[in-house]
Amino acid sequence: MTSPTWEPRRLTAVKAELPDGVTPPGTRGRILHAALELFAEFGFHGTSIRDLAKNVGINSATLYAHYPSKEDILAELIALGHVELYNGLQHALAAAGPSPTARLVALVRAQVLMHADFPLLAVVANNELHALSPAKAAPALSLREQARQLVFGILREGVRTGEFAIADEILAGIALGSMGLRVANWFGPDQPYSREQVADTYADYALRVVGAKPTPS
Template identity: 70%
Template sequence: MTQTSWDPRRLTAVAVELPEGVTPPGTRGRILRAALRLFAEYGFHGASIRDIAREVGINSATLYAHYPAKEHVLAELIRLGHEELRRRMVEAAGAAGDDPAEQLAALVRAQVLVHTDYPLLALVANHELHALSPESAAPALALREEARQLLLAVLERGATAGAFDVADVPLTGIAIGSLGMRVANWFGPDQPYTREQVADAFVGFALRLVGSPLPRG
């Protein structure tokens, strides 16, 4: 309840986490983690390969035994971030029932939890995308669009069925997406909320935004 805005000095207090099972083991994975922390704090261009190597404890030339170029490290992180988002949202959509409100809640919860669980990955995936070439960025953009379409489809369905009172589906989708995205900028261990509390609250916000009669969480 004190400082909840973006403050890069907090970065060292946020765990450098990557999704399990999809992160490469050994040095390759350690490079990703080091890059994640440095890219999140200083940006792609502000973090040098020497910085990354030093943090991993290897020589900078060794990076090239694992990744063909600096850009590939970033592209990998961005891919991981977007795949985790898409995976969780597809999973949530599949597990939810037919009720549009329930589907929306499931999607929003999934989105928010990706951002609480992997805040640095979300920050890098969202803020450093511009450093990639169009070809490198395309896969991630496609995944992002897929996640977005999941949300829009539910909003459309809910509005058509009369469960949602929505004047403009795309704009409402943007608003709901914005809520989840910004979580990565402020959520952390020094905040007085657990991840579940944040997800509950944000599901409540989303339901309010669509005018669903469900009460706040």
């Protein structure tokens, strides 16, 4: 079996993609794609308005006609990332069975798949949130809290039904909530795993964290 590769700058080779149906048309969409690529590689503070405009093929004045500031561009990307993840979690839970085990598996798989499918968006949404002002970060932070409550709700129900044996629900919830984050940094077509393999394996790891039996393969 081929071993995974771990290239520090592998994200520079990943195509900048946004979820279907959420990208603005025309120049605004091109600006978001350019910002996604540059923010993922150089960070928000390492990217200038001039860099963004050059990447899109417009001048700075034209860019400002579409977005008042660089922070507004970042805020839109971060909002897109958080909305996509939260909606994905909700859809996965709606389709899952009623048991806490089935719901935890669905939630972890959805988190992993989103980070595997949109790695640049995940990296920017997670790594650059601190660059936003409190007011602009508030919508994303609200969605994070709602996602956190989804996790803790499943854990509490699993303990109540006896499906989970958890020594510390808070630590378990923190561990589960961060499981898929690094997938965006290493997963890609150059790796010896499919997205489904990664999602299924992480879901089994999650069940072990909560003291439940792994799902049958």
